[in-house]
Amino acid sequence: MSADYEHDASYFDAVRTLKDSVRLAPERAADIERKLGKAFATHLVHTRGMKRVESGSWRWIAAAAALVLVAASVGVWRERAIPLDHVMDTPRSRLDAKQPGTSHPSGPSSAHADAPHTPPGSAISAAAGARNSDRVQTAAVAARPRHVPEAARTGVIQPAGFVAVPGAASLPQFESGTIVRLELPVSVLPEYGVDIFPAAGQPVEADVLVGQDGQARAIRLVTQSVRSSQ
Amino acid sequence: MTDELHGGSVADEALIARIVAGDEAAFTALFRRRQPDVYRVALLMTGSRATAEDVTQEVFLVVMREAARYEPGRSTVKAWLCGISRNQARRRLERDRRIEPIGEDRERESAHAVVHPDPIGDLDHTEQVQALRQAILRLPLRYRDVVVLCDLEELSYVDAAAALDCAVGTVRSRLHRARALLAAKMRSRRAAGIAGAAQPISRCLA
Numbered sequence: 001m002s003a004d005y006e007h008d009a010s011y012f013d014a015v016r017t018l019k020d021s022v023r024l025a026p027e028r029a030a031d032i033e034r035k036l037g038k039a040f041a042t043h044l045v046h047t048r049g050m051k052r053v054e055s056g057s058w059r060w061i062a063a064a065a066a067l068v069l070v071a072a073s074v075g076v077w078r079e080r081a082i083p084l085d086h087v088m089d090t091p092r093s094r095l096d097a098k099q100p101g102t103s104h105p106s107g108p109s110s111a112h113a114d115a116p117h118t119p120p121g122s123a124i125s126a127a128a129g130a131r132n133s134d135r136v137q138t139a140a141v142a143a144r145p146r147h148v149p150e151a152a153r154t155g156v157i158q159p160a161g162f163v164a165v166p167g168a169a170s171l172p173q174f175e176s177g178t179i180v181r182l183e184l185p186v187s188v189l190p191e192y193g194v195d196i197f198p199a200a201g202q203p204v205e206a207d208v209l210v211g212q213d214g215q216a217r218a219i220r221l222v223t224q225s226v227r228s229s230q
Numbered sequence: 231m232t233d234e235l236h237g238g239s240v241a242d243e244a245l246i247a248r249i250v251a252g253d254e255a256a257f258t259a260l261f262r263r264r265q266p267d268v269y270r271v272a273l274l275m276t277g278s279r280a281t282a283e284d285v286t287q288e289v290f291l292v293v294m295r296e297a298a299r300y301e302p303g304r305s306t307v308k309a310w311l312c313g314i315s316r317n318q319a320r321r322r323l324e325r326d327r328r329i330e331p332i333g334e335d336r337e338r339e340s341a342h343a344v345v346h347p348d349p350i351g352d353l354d355h356t357e358q359v360q361a362l363r364q365a366i367l368r369l370p371l372r373y374r375d376v377v378v379l380c381d382l383e384e385l386s387y388v389d390a391a392a393a394l395d396c397a398v399g400t401v402r403s404r405l406h407r408a409r410a411l412l413a414a415k416m417r418s419r420r421a422a423g424i425a426g427a428a429q430p431i432s433r434c435l436a
Contacts, residue, residue: 011412012381014355014362019382021359024269024286032287033261036294040254043294047252 075169162209162218166193177211181222192219242307249297260307261290267308267383268315274378275319277367281326285318292318305392309385313393316375323371358416365415373408380405 024032183203184192192206205222240259248256268289272282292314300310366377379390380401391398 008413010358011362011409011416014358015381017355017359018362019270022270022273024265024283028283029265032265032283032290033258035287036261036290037254037258039291040257040294044252044254 071170078169078173162207162220163193164218165216166191168215168217171211171215171217172213174217175212177209177217180208180210182206182208192216194219194221243302246293246297246300246307249293257290257294260293264308264311265290268311271312271315271378271383272319274363274366274382275316275371275374276323281319281322285315285322288318289314305389306385308383309379309389309393312379312383312385313395316379316393320371361416361419362412365412365419368415369408369411373404373411376401376405377408377412381409 182205184206185203189204189206192208194206207220207222208216209218211217240256242260242263245256245260245263249260265286269282269286272285272289273279276282276285289311293311300307304310305313366374369377375394376390379385379393380387385393387398387401390401394401
């Protein structure tokens with residue numbers, strides 16, 4: 001190649017020959033063409049399917065939105081009329097009537113031990129504040145007519161009554177459950193929808209109503225010395 | 231209609247438009263027409279036939295997925311495809327981090343075994359072509375790009391600039407530098423060939 005390579009005929013001659021000599025073997029080319037053909041067919045099916053989804057997607061969005069609205073409405077309705085009302089409405093004294101082996105700290109909560117015996121026929125007759133309380137009767141609670149407690153109607157919430165935990169409305173219908181007494185750190189109470197004043201530093205005792213699916217439905221504070229802002 | 235597609239009367243741009251519309255026959259026609267260019271770029275960039283085949287397949291998979299992104303006013307379809315091939319080849323080189331020159335072993339053997347009737351004369355044309363291929367593979371990537379696209383694929387400076395996503399002036403300056411480097415390599419090779427040919431034949435065959 002001469003120094004003036006840009007006009008060197010031999011360089012471009014070699015380039016031309018090099019270009020012509022580089023070729024994909026015909027059988028390899030056919031193999032690649034076959035694979036690409038299959039890939040193209042798959043690609044077409046995928047893209048056409050996606051287009052159908054996109055064109056009808058607004059209908060699905062509308063249907064999904066309607067379902068969400070209906071579910072939310074049912075949830076709100078059930079939240080108001082759920083048998084939980086009966087639990088919330090029942091005075092604590094009646095709920096705590098049967099508590100074998102329950103030990104209570106001294107102080108206001110010790111009043112539980114003096115509570116009158118729960119009358120028979122009560123749907124919560126077996127309920128207790130013990131850690132392993134008896135199961136709440138199922139059918140009676142589920143079939144009981146919707147009873148809106150006086151407190152809820154007037155907007156006054158009993159300071160120690162059950163309140164539904166956030167998200168309880170979206171859970172399956174309450175059929176049976178267990179009331180479990182727990183000692184909870186105050187830091188977790190906001191997760192249950194209960195705000196504690198900053199002054200409360202000690203753990204608090206709370207009764208948690210747990211449904212048949214193991215999910216918490218409602219909570220009430222037991223320790224009277226702690227005020228709830230809810 | 232298939233004859234029309236494969237016969238070359240339908241322009242590349244029209245094939246791309248049909249591919250976007252889902253025409254498999256147009257896709258096959260484009261592959262058959264442009265696969266040699268794509269493969270050549272891939273092979274001269276990587277030096278490996280196996281890699282070049284993989285890159286060729288990958289380039290047309292990209293075309294299948296992104297044909298709608300081709301901009302007719304920006305470059306020709308050939309330049310677009312060569313640009314994709316160059317990018318895919320670079321990715322493979324980066325991944326593999328090695329160059330596998332073609333026929334390097336054969337070249338080394340032939341340098342000792344061939345006895346020229348005229349040892350002072352120019353290198354055989356075939357050897358020159360082989361030497362050029364080796365020299366291109368030894369160029370830095372940024373110079374290899376422009377030699378492959380401009381000198382071998384005969385793309386215009388504008389099309390090469392679009393394929394490389396750089397300025398036309400950059401293509402010109404890099405091509406100038408690349409040819410100078412190739413010239414130096416070919417000169418030194420010729421000098422080595424003459425020096426080798428001047429040795430007694432008995433030593434050459436040892």
